[in-house]
Amino acid sequence: MITIKEIAKQLNMSTTTVSNVIHDKEGEVSKEKRRIVQEFLDRVDYVPNINARNLAQNESKIIGVALKARADKYENLIMDPFVSELIGGIEETIRNAGYFMMLYISRDTEKIMRHVSTWNVDGLILFGMLDDDGIRVSTKYKKPIVCIDTYSIEGLKHFTNVGLDDEKGTYEMVKYIISCGHEKIAFMSDNTKGVDLARLTGYKRALKEAGIEFKEEDFLKIRPKSDEIDASLEEICRRALDYTAIMCVSDLYAVTLMSALQDRGIRVPEGISIAGFDDNMLGSLYRPALTTVHQDVKKKGVVAAQTLLKLIKGEKTDHQITLPTRLVVRDTVTKPRKSSFYGFR
Amino acid sequence: MITIKEIAKQLNMSTTTVSNVIHDKEGEVSKEKRRIVQEFLDRVDYVPNINARNLAQNESKIIGVALKARADKYENLIMDPFVSELIGGIEETIRNAGYFMMLYISRDTEKIMRHVSTWNVDGLILFGMLDDDGIRVSTKYKKPIVCIDTYSIEGLKHFTNVGLDDEKGTYEMVKYIISCGHEKIAFMSDNTKGVDLARLTGYKRALKEAGIEFKEEDFLKIRPKSDEIDASLEEICRRALDYTAIMCVSDLYAVTLMSALQDRGIRVPEGISIAGFDDNMLGSLYRPALTTVHQDVKKKGVVAAQTLLKLIKGEKTDHQITLPTRLVVRDTVTKPRKSSFYGFR
DNA sequence: CAAAACAACTTATGCGCAAAAGTAAGGTGC
DNA sequence: GCACCTTACTTTTGCGCATAAGTTGTTTTG
Numbered sequence: 001m002i003t004i005k006e007i008a009k010q011l012n013m014s015t016t017t018v019s020n021v022i023h024d025k026e027g028e029v030s031k032e033k034r035r036i037v038q039e040f041l042d043r044v045d046y047v048p049n050i051n052a053r054n055l056a057q058n059e060s061k062i063i064g065v066a067l068k069a070r071a072d073k074y075e076n077l078i079m080d081p082f083v084s085e086l087i088g089g090i091e092e093t094i095r096n097a098g099y100f101m102m103l104y105i106s107r108d109t110e111k112i113m114r115h116v117s118t119w120n121v122d123g124l125i126l127f128g129m130l131d132d133d134g135i136r137v138s139t140k141y142k143k144p145i146v147c148i149d150t151y152s153i154e155g156l157k158h159f160t161n162v163g164l165d166d167e168k169g170t171y172e173m174v175k176y177i178i179s180c181g182h183e184k185i186a187f188m189s190d191n192t193k194g195v196d197l198a199r200l201t202g203y204k205r206a207l208k209e210a211g212i213e214f215k216e217e218d219f220l221k222i223r224p225k226s227d228e229i230d231a232s233l234e235e236i237c238r239r240a241l242d243y244t245a246i247m248c249v250s251d252l253y254a255v256t257l258m259s260a261l262q263d264r265g266i267r268v269p270e271g272i273s274i275a276g277f278d279d280n281m282l283g284s285l286y287r288p289a290l291t292t293v294h295q296d297v298k299k300k301g302v303v304a305a306q307t308l309l310k311l312i313k314g315e316k317t318d319h320q321i322t323l324p325t326r327l328v329v330r331d332t333v334t335k336p337r338k339s340s341f342y343g344f345r
Numbered sequence: 346m347i348t349i350k351e352i353a354k355q356l357n358m359s360t361t362t363v364s365n366v367i368h369d370k371e372g373e374v375s376k377e378k379r380r381i382v383q384e385f386l387d388r389v390d391y392v393p394n395i396n397a398r399n400l401a402q403n404e405s406k407i408i409g410v411a412l413k414a415r416a417d418k419y420e421n422l423i424m425d426p427f428v429s430e431l432i433g434g435i436e437e438t439i440r441n442a443g444y445f446m447m448l449y450i451s452r453d454t455e456k457i458m459r460h461v462s463t464w465n466v467d468g469l470i471l472f473g474m475l476d477d478d479g480i481r482v483s484t485k486y487k488k489p490i491v492c493i494d495t496y497s498i499e500g501l502k503h504f505t506n507v508g509l510d511d512e513k514g515t516y517e518m519v520k521y522i523i524s525c526g527h528e529k530i531a532f533m534s535d536n537t538k539g540v541d542l543a544r545l546t547g548y549k550r551a552l553k554e555a556g557i558e559f560k561e562e563d564f565l566k567i568r569p570k571s572d573e574i575d576a577s578l579e580e581i582c583r584r585a586l587d588y589t590a591i592m593c594v595s596d597l598y599a600v601t602l603m604s605a606l607q608d609r610g611i612r613v614p615e616g617i618s619i620a621g622f623d624d625n626m627l628g629s630l631y632r633p634a635l636t637t638v639h640q641d642v643k644k645k646g647v648v649a650a651q652t653l654l655k656l657i658k659g660e661k662t663d664h665q666i667t668l669p670t671r672l673v674v675r676d677t678v679t680k681p682r683k684s685s686f687y688g689f690r
Numbered sequence: 691c692a693a694a695a696c697a698a699c700t701t702a703t704g705c706g707c708a709a710a711a712g713t714a715a716g717g718t719g720c
Numbered sequence: 721g722c723a724c725c726t727t728a729c730t731t732t733t734g735c736g737c738a739t740a741a742g743t744t745g746t747t748t749t750g
Contacts, residue, residue, distance in 0.1 A: 001462075003706055014730045019708065030728060047463045051405070052706035055396040055735050062447075084428050091450045100464070102407075103446050105436045118392045119445070120346075255630050262632040285600050286631065287607040348736055359700045364738065375698065397736035400705050695748070702741075712731070718724080 002044050011040060022048070054120070063094050063308060064121040066104040066112045068128035082280065082297055083127075086148070089301025090125060097309050113141055123308045126150070126159075144311035146304050151194040160311065162304040162321045166195050166277075169293040169325030170202030173275050174247055176327060178210045181335045182245040182273060185212070188220040188236065188257060189249035196249050199277060203247050220246065222253060233260040240266070244336035245273035251283040254290055258332070273333040288331035295325050347389050356385060367393070399465070408439050408653060409466040411449040411457045413473035427625065427642055428472075431493070434646025435470060442654050458486055468653045471495070471504075489656035491649050496539040505656065507649040507666045511540050511622075514638040514670030515547030518620050519592055521672060523555045526680045527590040527618065530557070533565040533581065533602060534594035544594050544622060565591065567598060578605040585611070589681035590618035596628040599635055603677070618678040633676035640670050 283290030628635030
């Protein structure tokens with residue numbers, strides 16, 4: 001790899017002159033010399049040594065992206081289109097701004113933060129990392145941080161968050177379900193924290209507004225670990241018969257549930273209506289096509305990246321940036337079955 | 346950020362001594378001093394400046410991962426579980442080896458190679474990047490390169506490839522389809538290069554072995570661009586009626602086709618049998634569950650990363666590493682319909 | 691017991707770059 | 721015509737680290 005020093009030597013001039021041409025400094029180099037140097041640079045295909053440059057300038061032009069790894073059967077599923085799209089949006093945005101992306105997939109916040117400090121990354125995007133532990137670790141970190149889909153009240157004092165109005169999205173969907181005539185509507189998820197809690201809350205609000213009472217048993221908890229998923233689905237399918245519609249916290253769970261119901265001869269939407277949340281290909285390719293709440297995941301990545309770039313430049317941003325959702329009506333929510341008909345076949 | 350120099354000053358010793366403790370050099374530092382320094386390092390939570398370290402050692406501990414971006418309607422779909430799983434496998438492997446991952450998503454091989462040189466990455470993993478143009482650019486690159494799913498004959502002289510026996514996988518599937526009694530079997534894909542060509546070849550071999558003639562029209566070409574996909578599927582669905590089974594080049598296309606057929610009242614497998622390739626969640630969650638050829642995508646990533654790490658260490662590896670496939674028999678391939686019955690409903 | 695080897699250090703150098711400080715020649719203003 | 725810019729350079733410094741090359745006192749060895 002050719003260095004500035006070597007170039008300067010071959011052209012019989014100083015390194016500063018060469019450096020000035022590289023950095024396009026106006027009025028420091030004569031037209032003639034500028035031309036000579038530029039020609040030489042192009043000819044030898046000069047690329048700067050980034051370590052030297054960063055060392056001299058004390059920056060890295062790297063943005064760290066940390067994703068929480070999951071360890072259940074659905075690891076791949078959860079890493080599903082959501083992560084691909086998100087990363088795609090982030091990568092595109094930061095690359096266009098001259099930054100690069102360092103990807104971490106881990107559950108160890110502390111370790112990641114250590115790496116991030118080591119590499120002197122200019123900023124950080126966190127997805128699914130911020131439990132209370134993560135917050136404690138990352139508040140020590142001095143560079144800008146943008147979180148995605150974080151609901152921690154404590155966290156939001158310290159960080160910028162890019163998220164969704166999950167509550168409203170679910171509220172509108174459940175309202176729509178109710179408008180189709182349903183009264184017995186369950187909610188399915190695997191936890192009651194963060195995003196899932198917000199969506200649950202929206203569901204409850206819609207029920208309340210329609211004068212439908214929520215009972216604890218209306219929350220159908222799926223246990224996605226590989227050794228529990230089957231038993232879990234078995235139980236949910238049995239309990240599903242008490243309802244005419246189920247609001248699922250994600251498209252993945254909606255499709256998983258539909259498959260399980262289908263396997264037991266219960267038809268969607270004839271026997272039971274199902275709604276999802278996310279609007280990814282899982283639901284759009286399934287038949288019946290899933291009625292769901294749309295979110296623009298790629299945009300989430302783009303906005304998170306743009307926000308981080310602003311913070312790096314020293315600009316201020318809102319602490320909370322909320323992207324819109326949209327109802328996508330397809331085929332899995334219709335009017336409720338007559339109580340005697342489950343759609344068995 | 347505290348530096349070695351500062352530590353040395355505070356402890357009243359030389360930077361070399363501190364450095365030696367950091368690098369755990371045996372027999373260079375006395376037990377007592379080693380203890381003192383180590384304690385201090387722990388206390389101040391020292392992290393080295395990676396730019397300085399890399400500059401001094403002329404390495405980067407970064408591995409570049411370049412993915413070819415797609416620009417069709419299925420951009421997100423193609424970026425689907427495959428990419429997530431692949432990246433997951435790569436990231437995990439290289440992180441455990443003390444490396445980091447720099448992710449590029451682009452169609453511009455030249456640009457990526459330039460970045461990669463700039464950053465002085467220690468090695469490169471390429472997926473879907475190596476058309477002839479890409480090969481020309483990247484042969485100039487001096488660091489180790491591992492490709493994934495590359496079939497270029499020219500390329501394989503220069504690089505190591507991690508792939509699949511696509512030909513055999515498809516061959517076995519089509520053989521299975523034939524064993525179910527099918528004779529009119531189409532093949533669906535969007536191109537006839539690389540992986541798709543290999544799978545097509547396997548399909549043809551199975552036909553030939555069974556004494557079934559392959560005609561050009563048996564290749565159903567899907568055009569995945571957003572403005573063509575619908576017309577393309579319409580035509581394929583019409584032509585599908587001439588066959589009793591369709592071997593699809595991927596699970597994505599298999600599920601896409603099944604949805605389109607379903608929308609036109611043609612039932613799978615009653616009216617037509619469908620087989621896929623990849624075995625991702627798209628097919629396993631669909632109902633009827635997709636009969637497909639399994640490949641372990643995460644392992645592909647792991648093996649690619651391990652291979653690259655070997656090359657970086659200077660070890661030799663095979664030019665071609667082939668992972669196994671496995672037939673996954675589920676519900677979309679059964680015996681052929683009686684010629685009068687298309688399963689319409 | 692002198693020469694050689696060794697243990698435990700320190701000093702000095704250089705990685706490639708950016709940028710501050712220095713230089714020298716020619717121009718400008720009053 | 722002297723002080724003061726300006727232009728177009730060069731020399732020097734230092735970022736933080738690793739390491740080669742020195743230094744000193746102690747032990748081993750033939």
